[in-house]
Amino acid sequence: MSKVRKQTWRFDQPIYLGATGTVVGPLEARGPLSASFDKCYEHLHCGQKSWTEAERALLRRSISFCLAKAGKAEGDIDLFLAGDLMDQTVTSNFIARENRIPFLGMFGACSSSMETLATGAMLVDSGFADNVLCAVSSHNATAERQFRYPTEYGGPTKLTQTFTVTGAGAALLTKEPGKVKVKEATIGRVIDWGINDAANLGTAMAPAAADTIWTHFQDTGRTPDDYDLVVTGDLSGVGSPILDEILLEKGLDISSIHQDCGTMIYTSDQPVSAGGSGCACSAVVTYGYLFNRLAEGSLKRVLVVATGALLNSSTPKEKDTIPCIAHAVLLESAKEG
């Protein structure tokens, strides 16, 4: 089989998630996955004076954990791939300024987690890099004030709305044997079914997730039985059933193995409306909880489908609908048996 089949890249070499780092804020710390994160900040300010600096602290710290666990220094890393939700991805840019690693900035909104991981794995597989660091961040207060209103206003939220996860996730890609393999990636197309409500991104993104998942199964010839989990990024409680239904109409039933990071990261009684979102949502669930499960072998094969809504704060006011994308990465446990 060739290493490309339509939209799906197949990595011929064994590429490993050598190590990961995950850092979250106080609400995520009280969620069901808190034990899988390296660090939970007790306050949204993360010890900083501003929200901007708080988000940078999250990204910086997630990378520190990742590199420390991998036994690597910044100088050992060939490339840094990062993205975030801030205008001009400034959180990533400012951390790249500190670590001085050759840098490719990427933007796929909340899909940036798997966009960077897919691109990084391709770089390692093709021999253009030995060690690639991928990282993303989001912060509830920086995202809310940029895309909606400052959280200090205490504005009401719609039930369809998601809650931006405060956190950051980093992963090191390498050929050095590790516990979790990166096997394939399916690069998404931009899909827009005409949703124009920026407070209902789960619905807007569900068709993009469906397109990428459908393509992944077509490209690989597998069936949902071949997977332990198909995990979407941040469709939330609203978008997840829509995804399942779109795929069911096309004859693909993933409902028994589909979970969503946005609903996994919080308990149903936490004040997050439809669930979590943000670049960090899929990143911390994947690099924390799923990484651990794959490393120990209790999950064997997981498709992580990070979803992204590619709007900005102006496009809804200009009456544009919301273009969305989803990028999928196939992770496998390296543990035998």
Next chain:
Amino acid sequence: MSKVRKQTWRFDQPIYLGATGTVVGPLEARGPLSASFDKCYEHLHCGQKSWTEAERALLRRSISFCLAKAGKAEGDIDLFLAGDLMDQTVTSNFIARENRIPFLGMFGACSSSMETLATGAMLVDSGFADNVLCAVSSHNATAERQFRYPTEYGGPTKLTQTFTVTGAGAALLTKEPGKVKVKEATIGRVIDWGINDAANLGTAMAPAAADTIWTHFQDTGRTPDDYDLVVTGDLSGVGSPILDEILLEKGLDISSIHQDCGTMIYTSDQPVSAGGSGCACSAVVTYGYLFNRLAEGSLKRVLVVATGALLNSSTPKEKDTIPCIAHAVLLESAKEG
């Protein structure tokens, strides 16, 4: 020689710029390179009702020219790599929504032109894609109102300030033999020497350009005599001599072969202060003028060093200095003799 030497990727396969498309606005149309562009709009609105739509029209049109000249349809393209200056790179996202090509959004500010081209060439070289479309855009009115003030205010400009080029450039990367080869790429690091004046980005970016150019010569072992031109993206009349001086202090004299797209695209009597800037500045000069010169063989080897200032409209107000980056791509004429 291995295909990676520190920060420089060497493409083992012959990778070609199969075709390019360039579209510009009225001021660029009156500049010295106008004959090299596929289309010059007579009005900044580019036939659209808003600046936002005008920028999208530029990007859309540059891609149409590129694909038409290459004899390709959108369905022939494996990947679309694009970026722009708008918050959340929405110009690129909305064009990706139309063309439905699997999409990787990238952000390197004005360095996005060579960031996408370098990444695209790597994808073709490694066999993960056969045909990659790379494109970037910028529009004077969308950029000015986002980063500074709406142009309608008619505010004064500083002499160190650059003028965002209205335009878009697209390039098709392929292994099918063409007239211009993409040979190498040097991926930059984020450099910040402490400049905090957003109206003096040429000065802020010069050290990043110097870092990438110095690294390129170190990695390849070549000297400036081996190049016909080293072309920077948008250092302008202010940043260009600073770059030459930084490199001269390190013992590398590029002054006789160094030109800057920001000064090439306008005549000295056009009202653009220090020169042109924006993603489109390096893109239209490279994919228009330089592509033609390389194709006809009157230039043999050109290093294009696209520079980017990785700030947003908030970071200067938060008293942050300006992180900058530069990515370089080595283009060679495929013409013998």
